[in-house]
Amino acid sequence: MTAALLLAGLVLLLGLAAGALPTAGFAWDFLGALGFSAFAVIAMLGWDSESPARQPRLDLHRNLGIAACVLVFLHGVGYLLIDWTVIEYLLPAAPGYMLLGVFAFLALLAMTITSLPRFRSKSYGTFATFRNWHRVIYLAVLAATAWHVLATDFSLASPWQPAAVALLLCGVPLAGTVARRLALSPRLTRAPTSTASVARAPYLMALGAIGLALAYAAIKQFACASC
Amino acid sequence: MRQLLSGAVVLIFLGTGLWVLAGGQEQARRERPMLPVTFAHTDHRTVNCVTCHHDYIDDSGKGLCFDCHKTDPAVNALVETHFHGLCRSCHLTLQAHGEDGGPTRRCIDCHTADEAP
Numbered sequence: 001m002t003a004a005l006l007l008a009g010l011v012l013l014l015g016l017a018a019g020a021l022p023t024a025g026f027a028w029d030f031l032g033a034l035g036f037s038a039f040a041v042i043a044m045l046g047w048d049s050e051s052p053a054r055q056p057r058l059d060l061h062r063n064l065g066i067a068a069c070v071l072v073f074l075h076g077v078g079y080l081l082i083d084w085t086v087i088e089y090l091l092p093a094a095p096g097y098m099l100l101g102v103f104a105f106l107a108l109l110a111m112t113i114t115s116l117p118r119f120r121s122k123s124y125g126t127f128a129t130f131r132n133w134h135r136v137i138y139l140a141v142l143a144a145t146a147w148h149v150l151a152t153d154f155s156l157a158s159p160w161q162p163a164a165v166a167l168l169l170c171g172v173p174l175a176g177t178v179a180r181r182l183a184l185s186p187r188l189t190r191a192p193t194s195t196a197s198v199a200r201a202p203y204l205m206a207l208g209a210i211g212l213a214l215a216y217a218a219i220k221q222f223a224c225a226s227c
Numbered sequence: 228m229r230q231l232l233s234g235a236v237v238l239i240f241l242g243t244g245l246w247v248l249a250g251g252q253e254q255a256r257r258e259r260p261m262l263p264v265t266f267a268h269t270d271h272r273t274v275n276c277v278t279c280h281h282d283y284i285d286d287s288g289k290g291l292c293f294d295c296h297k298t299d300p301a302v303n304a305l306v307e308t309h310f311h312g313l314c315r316s317c318h319l320t321l322q323a324h325g326e327d328g329g330p331t332r333r334c335i336d337c338h339t340a341d342e343a344p
Contacts, residue, residue, distance in 0.1 A: 024332040085262055085334040092252060093259040095307050114232075125229055154332050 023221055024154075030217035031078040032154060037209030038071035039145055042108070046142065063202035065112040071209055072105045097151035104144035111137045257303055261293060262338040270329070279313070 023029055045064055079086045089098040114123040115134060124130035246252065282288050288295045296306050314329070314337070321328030330336030 028333055083333060083335045085338045088259075088262060088334075091255075091259065093255040123229060123232055 026217045026221055027082045030213050031075055033213035033216040034071055035075040037213055038068055038075055039149055041068040042145055067202040067206040069109055069112050097148050100144040101148035104141050107137055107141050257298055263340045264337055265339050265341045
């Protein structure tokens with residue numbers, strides 16, 4: 001959880017550092033930051049991808065997926081509520097990078113629902129098939145989300161910011177996997193000890209992400225008071 | 228159930244791909260009615276007219292901007308860059324210099340009924 005919050009914070013800091021982009025209003029900045037937080041949680045799911053032999057880790061991974069769905073849902077619906085013209089970005093005539101965002105959300109939702117024990121065997125059959133498809137769909141979601149974030153270009157002002165996002169995106173899941181394979185850090189391979197804390201973690205993380213998004217929007221308002 | 232689900236997913240992907248390849252999205256973009264746009268010439272008096280009205284000097288067409296930019300297949304795919312990109316880059320440059328640069332992100336700041344002079 002600490003790593004996930006750190007990651008969400010880092011991604012938000014990229015936005016905070018975007019001094020050249022003026023505020024678009026508290027709600028707009030908050031919802032943008034919420035999208036970045038969701039992106040961070042999705043990347044974090046890759047970090048956690050080696051997990052779930054043991055039940056607490058499985059719960060954590062599943063709840064993280066649900067948290068990501070909720071954050072993305074709030075991000076999209078929030079924009080629609082504050083600015084009805086955003087609906088143009090959800091229609092077939094919308095730019096590709098927006099349609100990829102919609103695709104990423106639907107795919108994330110589908111993979112989360114079909115991965116629940118109740119639907120998993122009906123949807124995928126064997127565990128091996130499930131695991132393979134889960135990876136493929138995750139990579140598609142990650143790529144589509146990355147394209148959506150980078151091409152939308154609403155928050156990343158300077159050229160180094162997209163580069164940093166891309167580095168973070170590739171680096172986090174890769175670093176998690178490599179570290180576990182090489183057993184660089186025993187902490188990475190250790191399952192959480194308390195089931196209750198694991199069940200709570202994603203909710204705290206989602207609240208943390210919303211809190212960070214609020215903080216980002218507030219700081220942006222303060223920093224751009226004269227914009 | 229599983230076969231049905233797999234079939235549906237494959238059909239959706241294939242259908243979407245074929246629709247895009249067959250020019251369905253471009254047609255949808257062309258046929259989608261324009262959102263209202265507000266633009267105040269009085270706020271843009273310091274900008275050279277030909278920055279936007281390129282047809283004054285390059286003889287690329289007459290009439291309203293969207294006569295070409297919305298319907299001409301040669302340029303309508305770039306409508307996002309030609310309008311959002313042009314407006315935003317100029318507004319951001321002005322704001323970077325501490326001037327009042329106009330909207331940069333919120334759709335409804337521009338896409339509203341035009342009552343401006």
